[in-house]
Amino acid sequence: MNLSPRRRLIGLIALWAVSLAGLAFFWPDGGPTVREQVGAGVSRPVAAAAVAAAVAEASTYEDAAFTVGGFVKGADCSLTPIRSGVAYSQTVTVYTRPENAYSLLGRLYTALKAPYDLVGNGEGAYLGSAGPFVVARLEQGDDGAVTWTLDTGCRPDEDPVAQVEAVGTPGPTAAAVATSLGMTAPRWTQAEGGCGTGGSSGAASTVSASSMPASGEAKGAEQNPAGVTVTAETVTRAAESGWVAYSGPAAGAGAAVTEAGARWFVGMPDADGSVAVLSWDPVTGVATVSSTVACG
Structure with a gap:
């Protein structure tokens, strides 16, 4: 059967789209090809462990108080050109008297530097890794409060464990x-x-x-x-x-x-x-x- 050039082009485009979708999900060994395809629920205990480290440290400070934020869904994002996702994050915010704010950042950095490989980003913040594809960020805001944020990056929006x-x-x-x-x-x-x-x-x-x-x-x-x-x-x-x-x-x-x-x-x-x-x-x-x- 002879197909017109237009139909052949449509068929090639459809085949390309199917191939792209398949490659976006799996390598030949069946594993995910991109980090974002690991559900956000898998990253929740990783973030929780990093939260625990900051909380344990901040709890020893007599001149500070802190709050623990929830594991919250952020903005929508794109995993692939044909698949959407969402990012999750969790933040610990530490407060102290304004005259002690600078030393507070230094104390937290000293405690968290080694376990999370924190390095300065040249803009006043410290970035590191809390685990597989979970970014840790320590910084001080204009209001003097110090935040320790764990960010999952873009993940599939289909994991109910993440939304408890x-x-x-x-x-x-x-x-x-x-x-x-x-x-x-x-x-x-x-x-x-x-x-x-x-x-x-x-x-x-x-x-x-x-x-x-x-x-x-x-x-x-x-x-x-x-x-x-x-x-x-x-x-x-x-x-x-x-x-x-x-x-x-x-x-x-x-x-x-x-x-x-x-x-x-x-x-x-x-x-x-x-x-x-x-x-x-x-x-x-x-x-x-x-x-x-x-x-x-």
Whole structure:
């Protein structure tokens, strides 16, 4: 049977597409050809181990407090020209008094450098590897807080293990702060960080809730069913109720919340050992209230 040149071209294109799809998934030995095809759930324990290392270290600092973020889905991405995916990440944020901020970064770098092969990227951050295809990043933000972030890179969006989320109960100070912000029905989610093997016991945990973004995006409404948008003035009033131990980047417990002033506040420990943190993003207008119990 003779095929027209047009039909032959269509057939070749179809064959090429099928071949490309097959090669994108497997080598001849049946293994994945690209890192992103390993499900995000496989990377979750790798990230958890790196979180535990930072949490165990930060728990020994008497002049600092920290929060543990969840293993969260980020932006959509492309695995291949014909297959989409998504990236996951988890972050530990460490706060200290502004005068100790620079030494805080140095202490964490010293503790995490060797096990994660951290090297400077020339832009103030340190990059390393937490495990197969999981990037570790240590850096200090403009507000003085230090973040330790584990990033999976682009993975298939088909692993339910990666999306497990727990609900928790905040400490009394965090609950009161959320109420003062007008968050009458927040959704409190819990994230845990193991305490490593350095003598600490149990696991650290952070319970947190966020307000609606200033834009009123649906995601914010899901996190806070009350639909409250928090302003800088609201955050300033919430920080003036006597619970704050220190704030940043501006010094002073009662610093006004502005882009140049305080953007986060760390509370004094509650009787249950939890420490409340209130942070506010001047770009999105989102306020997050957290309650963390550190390693014992």
